[in-house]
Amino acid sequence: MVDSTLPLLLQGYAWLPDRRRRSGGAPVRTRLLGKKAIALHGPAAVRFFYDEKHIRRHDALPQPVIDTLFGRGAVHTLDGERHRVRKALFTGLLKDPAAVRNLSEQVGGELERARAEWSRKDRVVLFDELAKVLTRAVHTWAGVPLDEDALTRTSRDLIAMVDGFAAVGPRHLAARRARGRQEERLASLVEAARADAGPGGGPGPTVFRTIAAHRNADGSPLTSRTAAVELLNVLRPTVAITWFAVFAAHALHRHPEHREPLAGEDGPEFAWAFAEEVRRFYPFAPFVGGLAAERLEWAGRTITPGTMVLLDLYGLDHDPDLWPEPYRFDPSRFLAGPAPADALVPQGGGPVDGHRCPGEDVTVAVLATVARFLARLPYVVTEQELRIPLRRIPTAPRSGFVISDVAAPSAEVLTERASRT
Numbered sequence: 001m002v003d004s005t006l007p008l009l010l011q012g013y014a015w016l017p018d019r020r021r022r023s024g025g026a027p028v029r030t031r032l033l034g035k036k037a038i039a040l041h042g043p044a045a046v047r048f049f050y051d052e053k054h055i056r057r058h059d060a061l062p063q064p065v066i067d068t069l070f071g072r073g074a075v076h077t078l079d080g081e082r083h084r085v086r087k088a089l090f091t092g093l094l095k096d097p098a099a100v101r102n103l104s105e106q107v108g109g110e111l112e113r114a115r116a117e118w119s120r121k122d123r124v125v126l127f128d129e130l131a132k133v134l135t136r137a138v139h140t141w142a143g144v145p146l147d148e149d150a151l152t153r154t155s156r157d158l159i160a161m162v163d164g165f166a167a168v169g170p171r172h173l174a175a176r177r178a179r180g181r182q183e184e185r186l187a188s189l190v191e192a193a194r195a196d197a198g199p200g201g202g203p204g205p206t207v208f209r210t211i212a213a214h215r216n217a218d219g220s221p222l223t224s225r226t227a228a229v230e231l232l233n234v235l236r237p238t239v240a241i242t243w244f245a246v247f248a249a250h251a252l253h254r255h256p257e258h259r260e261p262l263a264g265e266d267g268p269e270f271a272w273a274f275a276e277e278v279r280r281f282y283p284f285a286p287f288v289g290g291l292a293a294e295r296l297e298w299a300g301r302t303i304t305p306g307t308m309v310l311l312d313l314y315g316l317d318h319d320p321d322l323w324p325e326p327y328r329f330d331p332s333r334f335l336a337g338p339a340p341a342d343a344l345v346p347q348g349g350g351p352v353d354g355h356r357c358p359g360e361d362v363t364v365a366v367l368a369t370v371a372r373f374l375a376r377l378p379y380v381v382t383e384q385e386l387r388i389p390l391r392r393i394p395t396a397p398r399s400g401f402v403i404s405d406v407a408a409p410s411a412e413v414l415t416e417r418a419s420r421t
Contacts, residue, residue: 003031009168012391013283017315027301028310033062037308039287040298041315043322043342048298049311050350052079055290060308068175069165069236071183071229085217086230090358093207093234097361103141103238104365110137111373112409119408123382126249127400130370131155131242138238143206144231145189157182158239161232166393179232186228194224207234237359243394244363245370246401247282248274250388251329252374253381258331262375271368273334278367279317279346280339281329283388283395286314288348313345378407 008015016039019028028039040049049055058079061070070076075086093099110133118124135155139146146154157178164175190212211230215221222230251274252259261270287310296303303309318326322343323333333339342349347357384399 003034004037005032005034008032009166010391012389012393012395013286013314014390016287016310016312017318020312020315027299029301032308032310035308036304036306037289037310038298038301038303039310039312041312042319043316043340045298045311046316046342046345046349049288049290049309050348050356052293054293054296055309056293057083057290060289060291064172065165068161068172068179071179071232073223073226074229074233076233082217086214087358089211089214089230090233091352093210094358094362095352100361100365103138103362104369106137106141107134107366108369108373110134110140111370115377115406115409118379118403118406121406123402123404124379124406125400125402127242127246127396128155130245131159131239134239134242134245134366135235138235141207142231142234143208144186144235154182154185155239158232158236159242161236162240162243162394182232182235183225183228186231187224190224190227190231207231234359237357238362238366241363241366241370243284243396244275244278244282244367246396248278248367248371249374249401249403250386250397251278251281252371253386255329259375262372267372267375268368270331270335271372272364273331274371275364275367276334276339276344277329277331278371279363280323280333280344281317281327283314283390283393284346285348286393287312311345311348313348316343316345319343378405379403380405 004015004019011018016028019030019039020041025041027041030037030039056079057077059077061077066072066074066077075083075090078086114129114133118129132151132155135158136146136151138144139154160171160174160178161182162175164171164173164178167175189208193209193212208231211222211234212227213221214227214230252262258270258274261267262274264270289308289310292303292305292307292309294305316322320326322340347360347363350356352358380403382402382404384397384402386397386399386401388395388397
């Protein structure tokens with residue numbers, strides 16, 4: 001089998017769907033990074049992939065991905081009881097409805113604060129500004145100290161970790177350096193908090209203190225560096241919602257008919273459906289992977305132990321057998337209720353107590369909040385390059401989505417802007 005690493009880097013999201021078409025829909029066998037690999041597709045494949053008897057995560061993720069996206073010793077790299085104990089920490093923090101609501105409200109407040117700033121600018125690069133909004137909001141919500149003068153650098157670092165995990169060259173190096181800076185910052189905060197000698201050292205059941213106090217399955221405390229890694233696994237994915245948030249702006253620009261229902265009285269219900277369709281329609285993760293834990297059989301094929309097993313996410317979210325007219329943006333798909341089991345997998349799938357992303361509720365709630373805000377916000381979309389290149393992972397509009405003439409939130413700000421001009 002010819003190694004497909006270079007074609008994957010060159011084709012991006014199109015690589016696996018293209019290979020599936022060429023294979024007539026059969027499981028794709030190939031090599032990635034020199035390792036035997038097989039790619040699976042379909043709802044049954046989701047259930048197969050997330051069965052822990054089938055797939056193991058330890059040593060499964062390529063080191064470049066660990067060193068940029070997840071961090072060494074992260075929950076994503078664990079199996080069995082070690083994973084269950086660590087995962088319970090995240091489900092407790094991120095699946096609680098009150099906590100999700102509080103974070104969404106924090107984001108809403110930060111958006112209104114940002115609106116005042118945007119209204120005083122000639123142009124706003126929405127991607128950069130939303131990243132700062134989400135960075136500030138999640139730090140406040142999680143109880144992680146963040147100096148205002150460090151906001152821009154921190155938001156750029158959190159974005160860089162996601163932007164460079166699937167890249168080579170400068171983007172990848174930037175991601176590694178960003179992770180190093182942020183792990184060092186957070187480890188220092190954890191050490192100070194444990195000593196009750198610095199920021200965050202006071203009492204209170206914040207995300208920050210909960211992770212700092214967490215213990216492993218054997219009862220040992222997390223090292224300060226591992227605690228920093230897991231803090232980043234709350235902060236980073238929340239800021240990564242920036243990609244979906246800019247896709248929401250893109251969808252509103254392409255489909256302005258959705259503004260009114262989003263902004264109206266039924267907006268919260270429609271916003272949920274809109275957010276789910278953004279997650280389904282736009283490209284985020286192309287696939288996820290693990291290693292075969294034992295000899296497996298799938299669709300008449302034998303999978304030998306240690307083979308890299310890929311689960312097709314982008315292709316499943318655009319499968320015409322599951323989603324009629326899959327390349328049509330249509331939030332009404334979700335107005336009747338949640339998607340069929342194991343059909344919507346933009347952030348992976350499987351049972352909540354397994355390796356499924358615990359941040360899906362947060363993603364949908366925050367994305368719905370941003371979508372409602374944008375639908376109500378008067379602004380002008382400037383002339384720019386809005387194509388979304390599928391060769392780039394992760395992708396976004398090339399321009400970052402530039403807006404101008406953002407309406408001020410009050411007469412006071414309008415007066416200030418008029419005096420400046």
